[in-house]
Amino acid sequence: MDMSPNIDSPSSGGGNGGIGSSSGGASPSVGSMTPQSPSRYEAQKRRDWNTFGQYLRNHRPPLSLAQCSGAHVLEFLRYLDQFGKTKVHGAACPFFGHPNPPAPCPCPLRQAWGSLDALVGRLRAAFEENGGRPESNPFAARAVRLYLREVREHQARARGVSYEKKKRKKPQQLQGDGSGGLHGHPNQPPPPPPAGAAC
Numbered sequence: 001m002d003m004s005p006n007i008d009s010p011s012s013g014g015g016n017g018g019i020g021s022s023s024g025g026a027s028p029s030v031g032s033m034t035p036q037s038p039s040r041y042e043a044q045k046r047r048d049w050n051t052f053g054q055y056l057r058n059h060r061p062p063l064s065l066a067q068c069s070g071a072h073v074l075e076f077l078r079y080l081d082q083f084g085k086t087k088v089h090g091a092a093c094p095f096f097g098h099p100n101p102p103a104p105c106p107c108p109l110r111q112a113w114g115s116l117d118a119l120v121g122r123l124r125a126a127f128e129e130n131g132g133r134p135e136s137n138p139f140a141a142r143a144v145r146l147y148l149r150e151v152r153e154h155q156a157r158a159r160g161v162s163y164e165k166k167k168r169k170k171p172q173q174l175q176g177d178g179s180g181g182l183h184g185h186p187n188q189p190p191p192p193p194p195a196g197a198a199c
Contacts, residue, residue, distance in 0.1 A: 041122070045122040046126075048122050049126040053065075055076050069141070070138050070142070073138045073144050074143060074144060077119075084109045084111035086109060086111065087109055087110075087159070088110045090107050095107075097159075098160050099160040112155070113151045113155045113156075120144060123139045127139055
């Protein structure tokens with residue numbers, strides 16, 4: 001029963017771009033019938049879905065998708081920890097809270113929170129794409145959200161890293177020009193200050 005998924009390997013997906021990127025090159029002409037390969041995200045989502053399906057089939061007793069609950073998703077996520085590549089220090093470890101420990105330690109390798117979060121997002125989408133009803137989606141269960149939050153907080157403390165969301169800068173209010181219109185386009189940077197102006 002070899003089910004060693006590779007969910008946090010950047011090279012595990014095909015393609016050369018980020019999420020939603022195409023396979024590169026010019027897009028096919030309208031008349032050509034060459035099938036376009038799925039995006040890296042879609043290919044990874046299919047692999048993740050197949051891995052989860054294999055997990056359900058190998059479960060004792062085997063589970064159908066209809067029987068799957070948030071508890072089974074949590075069991076799956078904990079199972080995946082054995083394939084993790086992220087060092088998560090225990091509270092007794094002298095390197096607890098250090099982002100770059102100076103020496104090796106015996107603390108376990110785990111799945112990184114970001115990898116688990118992305119995996120759950122892909123599986124949540126795949127569940128509904130494969131006929132599941134949104135209200136019965138086990139990947140959207142409250143227990144799964146709480147587990148991911150707990151993992152994020154624990155790993156942030158243990159690894160000395162912050163997972164805080166980056167706050168977006170609010171767009172600056174553009175001054176009117178007297179005619180009721182706005183200067184420039186909202187996505188353009190503000191004009192430079194006039195020469196000789198103090199900063």
